[in-house]
Amino acid sequence: MESVTHLPGLSAVMIWTLLKVLIVFSAVMGIASLWTWVERRGSAMLQDRIGPNRALLFGRWQLLGLPQLVADGIKFFFKEDQVPPHVTKSLYWLAPVLAFVPALIGFAVIPFGRDFTYKGVPYHLSILEPGNSMGMLFPLAIGAVAVYGILVAAWSSNNKWAILGGMRASAQMVSYEISLGLAVLAIFMKVGGYDPSEIIKDQMASGWFIWRQPLGFLVFFTCMFAESNRLPFDFAEGEAEIVGFHNEYGSMKFALIALSEYGHIITASALIATLYFGGWAVPFMPEAPVLLTILFFLIKLLFFLWVFVWVRWTLPRFRYDQLMFLGWKVLLPISMANLIFNAWLMSRGH
Amino acid sequence: MGVIVKKVELTWLDRSYVWPIAQGMIITFRHFLKQIATPTSKRFTIQYPDMKKTLPKGYRGLHELKRFEDGAIKCVACFMCQEACPARCISIEAEEFSELNFTQGFEEKRPSVFKIDMLRCIYCGMCEEACPKDAIWLRNEYEVAAYDRLSMNYGKWDLINTYAGADGKARLTQSQESPATPSRPASTSGNQAGPS
Numbered sequence: 233m234e235s236v237t238h239l240p241g242l243s244a245v246m247i248w249t250l251l252k253v254l255i256v257f258s259a260v261m262g263i264a265s266l267w268t269w270v271e272r273r274g275s276a277m278l279q280d281r282i283g284p285n286r287a288l289l290f291g292r293w294q295l296l297g298l299p300q301l302v303a304d305g306i307k308f309f310f311k312e313d314q315v316p317p318h319v320t321k322s323l324y325w326l327a328p329v330l331a332f333v334p335a336l337i338g339f340a341v342i343p344f345g346r347d348f349t350y351k352g353v354p355y356h357l358s359i360l361e362p363g364n365s366m367g368m369l370f371p372l373a374i375g376a377v378a379v380y381g382i383l384v385a386a387w388s389s390n391n392k393w394a395i396l397g398g399m400r401a402s403a404q405m406v407s408y409e410i411s412l413g414l415a416v417l418a419i420f421m422k423v424g425g426y427d428p429s430e431i432i433k434d435q436m437a438s439g440w441f442i443w444r445q446p447l448g449f450l451v452f453f454t455c456m457f458a459e460s461n462r463l464p465f466d467f468a469e470g471e472a473e474i475v476g477f478h479n480e481y482g483s484m485k486f487a488l489i490a491l492s493e494y495g496h497i498i499t500a501s502a503l504i505a506t507l508y509f510g511g512w513a514v515p516f517m518p519e520a521p522v523l524l525t526i527l528f529f530l531i532k533l534l535f536f537l538w539v540f541v542w543v544r545w546t547l548p549r550f551r552y553d554q555l556m557f558l559g560w561k562v563l564l565p566i567s568m569a570n571l572i573f574n575a576w577l578m579s580r581g582h
Numbered sequence: 583m584g585v586i587v588k589k590v591e592l593t594w595l596d597r598s599y600v601w602p603i604a605q606g607m608i609i610t611f612r613h614f615l616k617q618i619a620t621p622t623s624k625r626f627t628i629q630y631p632d633m634k635k636t637l638p639k640g641y642r643g644l645h646e647l648k649r650f651e652d653g654a655i656k657c658v659a660c661f662m663c664q665e666a667c668p669a670r671c672i673s674i675e676a677e678e679f680s681e682l683n684f685t686q687g688f689e690e691k692r693p694s695v696f697k698i699d700m701l702r703c704i705y706c707g708m709c710e711e712a713c714p715k716d717a718i719w720l721r722n723e724y725e726v727a728a729y730d731r732l733s734m735n736y737g738k739w740d741l742i743n744t745y746a747g748a749d750g751k752a753r754l755t756q757s758q759e760s761p762a763t764p765s766r767p768a769s770t771s772g773n774q775a776g777p778s
């Protein structure tokens with residue numbers, strides 16, 4: 233990182249970092265918008281429907297309904313940007329950004345491929361270099377910041393239903409944060425560090441954490457659904473019955489909020505893959521080539537993204553008291569037990 | 583006598599959430615695989631303008647005023663259908679016709695005006711039931727739409743010619759042989775290609 237300080241000359245490292253930022257964010261954005269399509273067609277297939285397939289590219293090519301993405305984008309851009317008169321303008325404009333940015337930058341510490349050395353210079357395939365002393369705490373902290381996006385959106389709307397939706401969502405996210413932290417703590421304890429690359433190395437050495445801490449995985453996985461406000465915990469919006477925090481939003485601002493949900497699930501899937509499924513590790517191939525590790529990371533990521541969609545269209549929504557029950561009386565004790573059990577195991581020298 | 587609702591005893595496995603959720607996901611995934619492997623034409627959804635459902639025999643769609651072989655209208659303007667119509671959407675005006683009244687001393691009646699307001703019609707088929715001459719039938723045309731209210735007021739010639747081709751011959755039977763758009767019977771499945 234020495235050469236970064238030699239501003240404004242562009243060093244290879246800087247270009248590399250810029251390149252990484254570009255590639256990762258465009259990949260995340262691409263997957264996020266692609267996943268709106270997967271969500272709709274996939275849900276249709278899960279429910280024996282057909283899904284959106286009538287948008288044609290240049291009136292001719294159907295492409296499995298993919299032009300619908302373009303059509304939606306164009307529609308969102310050209311819609312009238314209505315700002316209700318009763319909103320608090322500054323916060324109202326800020327909220328979509330507050331919702332969108334944390335969803336994206338949580339991805340920054342996650343390594344998406346094996347480190348490699350080229351001409352004696354080591355390269356790391358994650359936006360922030362390993363050893364940045366934030367490690368896994370960064371996505372968790374950023375994920376917690378996402379509550380502000382929702383709360384600010386709800387609050388600035390000056391609409392009681394939006395505020396109620398925002399309160400529901402923030403209460404939910406805050407309660408699940410605790411079990412989430414405790415579940416991850418067990419991993420940090422086992423690894424002896426919270427840098428993602430250390431965690432992945434440890435998993436390559438002694439097995440993925442899904443086998444070593446299945447209980448912790450269950451807790452973490454469930455909390456990820458709550459954190460990203462997905463069904464069965466989608467109290468933030470509850471699009472079908474209850475009115476949610478983005479009630480007063482339209483056009484591109486709504487699109488940003490909706491996309492941030494997909495950003496969240498991408499980050500969540502990346503976290504699940506990194507913490508419990510060995511990140512970019514290729515099973516039975518400790519010295520896999522770099523491209524293969526990237527491919528495997530992508531496969532794991534896409535698989536969990538698909539699981540998010542799959543679960544959403546399988547389960548009905550929880551009732552709010554059930555949600556709180558599950559969070560405080562089930563997941564919290566389980567994650568505590570998981571932590572204490574692992575601590576006990578470690579004290580016995582395992 | 584009330585029905586005794588059996589309380590389902592949940593085992594610990596069921597109450598753990600995890601196993602039932604896994605079961606549910608397996609079920610939905612099975613549906614996913616099945617739906618993906620099914621060609622579009624055989625899926626449950628009929629993609630309407632591209633495909634049309636073949637209607638069952640007794641379908642009550644747009645009316646037809648029947649004619650005799652020689653082209654004369656069967657309706658004798660007896661007003662039975664107008665009386666029977668629960669929606670009060672038929673309006674008939676009768677007229678005398680034919681030279682028979684000069685030669686043989688009796689006259690026949692026929693409608694000079696026979697209007698059905700398709701916006702009010704509920705396609706109940708009561709007119710068909712009431713007609714003593716079998717002159718009005720409800721048939722299988724269901725795409726009754728127009729840009730204004732006035733043109734939804736179907737007159738005598740509209741009703742006579744609903745199912746006739748340009749040459750005045752009935753096209754209904756022919757159109758069932760070779761539909762212009764791929765259609766699918768209600769129960770069996772066709773194998774036409776359509777958009778996926």
Ligand code: SF4
Pocket residue numbers: 663666667668669670671672698702703704705706707708709710
């Ligand atoms: S179908 Fe029913 S509502 Fe329609 S014209 Fe006949 S009797 Fe009236």
Ligand code: SF4
Pocket residue numbers: 656657658659660661662663664674709712713714715716717718
């Ligand atoms: S359609 Fe039948 S019921 Fe109606 S006026 Fe004509 S003959 Fe009578």
